[in-house]
Amino acid sequence: DAGVIQSPRHEVTEMGQEVTLRCKPISGHNSLFWYRQTMMRGLELLIYFNNNVPIDDSGMPEDRFSAKMPNASFSTLKIQPSEPRDSAVYFCASTSMRPGNEQFFGPGTRLTVL
Amino acid sequence: AQSVTQPDIHITVSEGASLELRCNYSYGATPYLFWYVQSPGQGLQLLLKYFSGDTLVQGIKGFEAEFKRSQSSFNLRKPSVHWSDAAEYFCAVGATRDDKIIFGKGTRLHILP
Secondary structure (H helix, E strand, O other): OOOOEEEOOEEEEOOOOOEEEEEEOOOOOOEEEEEEEEOOOEEEEEEEEEOOEEEEOOOOOOOOEEEEEEEOOEEEEEEOOOOHHHOEEEEEEEEOOOOOOOOEEOOOEEEEEO | OOEEEOOOOEEEEEOOOOEEEOOEEEOOOOOEEEEEEEOOOOOEEEEEEEOOOOOEEEOHHHOEEEEEHHHOEEEEEEOOOOHHHOEEEEEEEEOOOOOOEEEOOOEEEEEEO
C-alpha cells in the first residue's frame, strides 16, 4: 500500500493567490482528515469527512478555506485568497470506519505564502 | 469532549538514559489512546495505541505506554534512548463514537550524545 499521498509536497505562492492541496487516502479507508501544523498553534484539525461527507468543519479558520471530497479516493483543501498567516504544514490523514482505529498520515504539504 | 495535556514542551535526555513522556487525558468514558512520533520534515507515525485489555502496551521502536485510569494518564516510556529517537511526540485521545481524535501539543525530545 502506498499510504496517504499528498501533493504538492512544497508550495510557495504569493499573497492573494489561490492554493489547492490534494490528498489521496489509503484505499478502503472511509474517513479523511485535514490538519494544519504551525509552531504557534501545534496540530489543528481543520475538517474531516466520513464516506465523502463533511462531518465537522468547525476547525476551518475562515471562509477563505474550503474542502471537498468528490469521491472516496480524492480530497482537496483550497485557500482563496491565500495570506501569509496561512503558511504552515498541512497534513491529510485517513482511517477506516471503526472507532479507535489509528489515523494514517501523509507526508504533508509545506505551504509558504509570501 | 475529550482533551489531552502534554505538560512538557521540551525534554532533554542523554543517549542511553531512560525516558518517560507524560500525557494526561480527559474523557468521560474509556478512551482510545495513541502515541505518535514525528521526525523532522515527516508526517506522524503511530508508535502504539490502547483501546482495551492489558494496560501496558508495547509499541514499535522499543517504546511502551501504560494506561492508568485512576490518574487519567498514558505515559510513554523507553528504557534506553537512541540518538535517532530525537523527534516530537504526540499523545492523542479518541472517542468511542466517532473517528475524530484529539492531539496534544506535543513534546519535543532532544538527545545529548
